[in-house]
Amino acid sequence: MNDADTAISLRARNARHHIHPFSDMDALNAEGVRIITHAEGVWLRDIEGRQFLDGFSGLWNVAVGYGRREIAEAVNAQMLQLPFYNKFFKSTTIPIIELAEMLSELAPGFSRTFFTNSGSEANDTIIRMVRHYWQLRGRPAKTHFIARRNGYHGSTVGGASLGGMAWMHAQGGLPIPGVTHVAQPWWWGDGGDMSPDEFGLWAAREVGHAIDRLGAETVAAFIGEPVQGAGGVIVPPDTYWPEVERICRARDVLIVSDEVICGFGRLGHWFGSQRFGFRPDLMTIAKGITSGYLPMGGVMVSDAMADVLGAGGDFFHGYTTSGHPACAAAAIANIGILQREGLVERVGHVIGPYLAERWLGLAQHPLVGEARMVGLIGGLELTPDKSLRARFPKAGEIGTVCRDVAYRAGLILRATGDCMLVAPPFVLSEAEADMLVERTRHALDGALEEAVRRGWM
């Protein structure tokens, strides 16, 4: 069999046996799935030998880039020494002790971590942990969560309920009771005549109004991503988070920072909450903790909360593979690379500003209404008329066209509706950043041509 036959047969077998996440399976199988076979640095290679610049770090997670032997070797060594032991019955393993300690050093005031296998599981854990906490504090009526429309907190029942994706709720009767969604701080889309700073305060006060409507005595916590990722890289105005913090503190409502995308350096700080200057009570972590080399997530707990939980007897919650030793070994090696190579500082002070300068320049393109970037995460709002911040009639069409042109030009970009998203690995070089911007510009030109041809503008 030659390579082409192999690819055809692999696609057919995939179509017969594999259900993909977030995919229209009939459409995907008709088109034929991409098969990625190799990767190095920021570059992917598919089974046909095509090369792609991965502008998206896998799925927002491959911070240290591909091909890191030392992570593979650390995992291999751990697998050979002790592939598994549980944490349930008064036991632990050495890698998880080391990792938990390492995390506490990255996030002062968060000395303790509960481990999970994903961000979704971590957010489900948070629902149970927060309610348990308020019971221990003698306030069992505090059960309600406030979250944002268009936020993303995972795909489990709890995670998807906290998330504010209406189209996810529509499949299967979500959200669960006890979750209220409020406005997202998306100035470009929803800011109207307000300045970004005014709008940031307005959106924060929506959190306060929701708490007051429900009664603060029933509200347990507010959850938000420092920068919304999947929702379209929504960067809140600087006024937003301090006001949310003030409002929640005044009402004794806990703050959960979902750091699954923003954590581990993506915004140029170890955690996104540090970038925006607020102090959460809990942090959801996943993705960048291992750069995706193995699955791992967790909940980092503030010392004040951990003291209450610690004195509260059993917390009846855990996953068989919570704190898996091989995943912990991957995380330790990954964080070691971030530290040794100064990659968080590189995002904050070197490659982040370098890419941002060029990315923000794309706002000059006739199709781009707003360009934004913080650290190494950015978005481009596509618009038929930038002076009006107008939207295309059917959201998602032009974004898909743009994404597909980028793909044909050898660049992986993500589209949320008509916003183009980028989040490259932290090892991106200056030359690769130039290439990323050039290919994005080419994709915008192609999308503009297509929009005109189809009469959308």
Ligand code: PXG
């Ligand atoms: N919180 C946030 C902020 C996330 O971005 C999760 C929780 C859930 O993590 P797990 O590990 O359970 O997937 C995420 C995940 C996309 C996309 O298309 C984003 C995520 C996952 C899948 C797709 O942008 N984020």
